[in-house]
Amino acid sequence: MTTARGQFSSKTGFILAAVGSAVGLGNIWGFPTQAASNGGAAFLLVYLAMAFVVAYPALMAELTLGRYARANVVTALSRLSAQAPLKRTGLVAGVAALGVAVLILSFYAIVTGWMLAEFITPAAQLLQFEALASWSRGQSFGRNALMCGVISVLTILIIARGVEQGIEAWSTRLMPTLIVILLGLIVYVFTQDGALDGLRAYLVPDLSRLSDPALILSAMGQAFFSLSLGVGVMLIYGSYLRDTDNLPRLGAAVTLLDTGFAFIAGLLILPAIYVAQAQGIEVFNSEGALIAGPDLIFQVLPALFERMGQAGIWLSLAFFALMSIAALTSAISLLEVPVSVAVERWGLRRPAAAALSGGVIFVISVSIIAQFEQLFSAVVTLTTVYAQPLLGVLLCLFAGWVLHRHQLLKELRKGHPEIESTLFWRIWPFYIRYICPTLIMAAFVQSLR
Ligand code: TRP
Secondary structure, three states: OOOOOOOOOOHHHHHHHHHHHHOOHHHHHHHHHHHHHOOOHHHHHHHHHHHHHHHHHHHHHHHHHHHHHOOOHHHHHHOOOOOHHHHHHHHHHHHHHHHHHHHHHHHHHHHHHHHHHHHHHHHHHHOOOHHHHHHHHOOOHHHHHHHHHHHHHHHHHHHHOOHHHHHHHHHHHHHHHHHHHHHHHHHHHOOOOOHHHHHHHHHOOOHHHOOOHHHHHHHHHHHHHHOOOOOOHHHHHHHOOOOOOOHHHHHHHHHHHHHHHHHHHHHHHHHHHHHHHHOOOOOEOOOOOEOOHHHHHHHHHHHHHHHOHHHHHHHHHHHHHHHHHHHHHHHHHHHHHHHHHHHHHHOOOHHHHHHHHHHHHHHHHHHHHHOHHHHHHHHHHHHHHHHHHHHHHHHHHHHHHHOOHHHHHHHHHHHOOOHHHOHHHHHHHHHHHHHHHHHHHHHHHHHHO
16 A cells, blocks of 8 residues: 555446535525526526536546546645646635535534534424424524534534545435435425426426526536535546546536436426425515525425425425435535645544644534624625636636646546547547636626626
8 A cells, every 4th residue: 555545346336425515505496496596497498517627627627636636635736737836726726616616515514514403403393392393493692503513513524434434435325315315305385286386387498598697607606616626626536537437528527417416406406496386385575586595495395395294394304304414415525625625735534624724614614604694695706706717717828728638638538548549539538628717707707797
């Protein structure tokens, strides 16, 4: 053994872990609600195009950089080149990615905590712990901080166990559970009145929206967030891949599964909204737009569950278990970013690194909860609207310009000896040098106007 670095034990293990990272609140909540308010299937079409045209090449840049460097994001970016200015730029970019991962996790853990609280509410009702149910339904500081703390501890415990025993083992348990719950809920919702109207709203495209720049932008942002790009999550997961693994194929599988999950989640959420409407629940706001965002998850759906009596309690238990599981496997991937830095650069032991990073992030989360109005959406916007695309561009540039073509080829050839004759190799190196950064920047500049 030359290194003590962890490694995914199989392709499936990697795919489940990477899809576990990718599939989260972004898929089950973000995507369906964006689709609902942006022309249904028109958004779906643009989203699919963005996922494959912009996000997949950027994902490949991260996976390839990670496996090439076999290191955390800071070390990886700072040692791609021997030239001092490039080393320094790499270091700065790596530290920025680390900081953004920490901030994303600090708001993501808060939202995951809300999901856990919403899961505890029906569980407490079933057990007839009325006081607990009304506490976990309330929006108190104590509830939010405690739930976020529970999520932090779970995340720390999983990450402390390492790549194979922690990330891979838990993704392998949780992801199949997630699929079963999701499909079960869809089947149930389709037995209810109104579901087909939701399906229509989702799948009949409002094609007039296709040329809307705002729609294209939100679709790109959504694809970036959903594939966990720009902060070194996919880079570090790539660094735990074996040399024999075929990177373009694994990346394509992750992209397909992630978009597939988003699509399927839409089959649950949109019909559920229309079922709620059929039950007399207000689903449009005063401007006539579909209620999206937090109100959808925390008001419309709970109101629906409430009207369904006993079945509703079980449904809400299943729904918020789904949300909590999806979010947990994403949260662990974000924690791996600082933990891998602390282990590889500062020589901390993994459990200590996990506790330290998780502890720092928890403190940030609690500060955000305490100053919610001022901080929460500011942190979300700063990290997901500004930092993620900019860092995404940098990562493409590092893979395309700092690594030489022959280095890329050598890395990709390890798991795919015939790579040179593939369409992927003919397009991708050029693509991440010029096209991908330009597309991302163009969309980014648009978003500032
Ligand atoms: N992709 C996850 C989701 O869709 C969230 C997530 C995990 C993420 N890791 C990330 C987002 C890194 C941005 C960057 O919910």
